[in-house]
Amino acid sequence: MKNFKNKILILFAHPALQNSRVNRQLITYVTSLDGVTFHDLYEAYPDFHINVKHEQNLLLENDIIVFHHPLFWFSVPAIVREWMDLVLQHMWAYGKTGKALEGKKLFNVITTGGRESLFQHDGSHGNTIMEFLAPIRQSAHVCGMNYFPPFVVHGTRNITQQEITSYGEDYQKMIIALRDGKVNLEAARSHQRLNSDLESIITT
Known part of the structure; x- marks a missing residue:
């Protein structure tokens, strides 16, 4: 396998x-x-009996960790x-x-049923996605990891097929760029979500 x-x-x-x-x-x-390990936690642990050593080994083997999940009641699903x-x-x-885990990178990929305007200080939820993710961000900090803004897909209740395809292509583009070391990480930190302007953070 190619070295990424x-x-x-x-x-x-x-x-x-x-x-x-x-x-x-x-x-x-x-x-x-290639270079990406996709691990479905509910499929691997339907009984929630998590193999801690196996999970720790997966973390050690990888440089970037992604929590991909829907936002449930402004938090993560129970198994996370x-x-x-x-x-x-x-x-x-x-x-x-x-x-x-010191020095490893972590971010979330999140879907929300509500539209983006709800996740603003003047929206009905009163907080941004980044603020709802404060426990994840702080956990990363305590573990010595570098936390980055999330990749977010809002409004999934009414999203069109064309929009889903576009988000999927952007997701793939971002993961490949991260794998290949072609993301300006400092520029990425300045965004509320990674996919707000991929062109400005992906380098050539």
């Missing part, structure tokens, strides 16, 4: 994927990419919470000797 600048682990979580028109299509753009509670162990992921 970054190996990427996508931790996917959707408890009712059969009912998801958008996520079922989005993942098809990244599941078969369970995964974090069990896998990110004290003195392994954090603490005085917990340096296993």
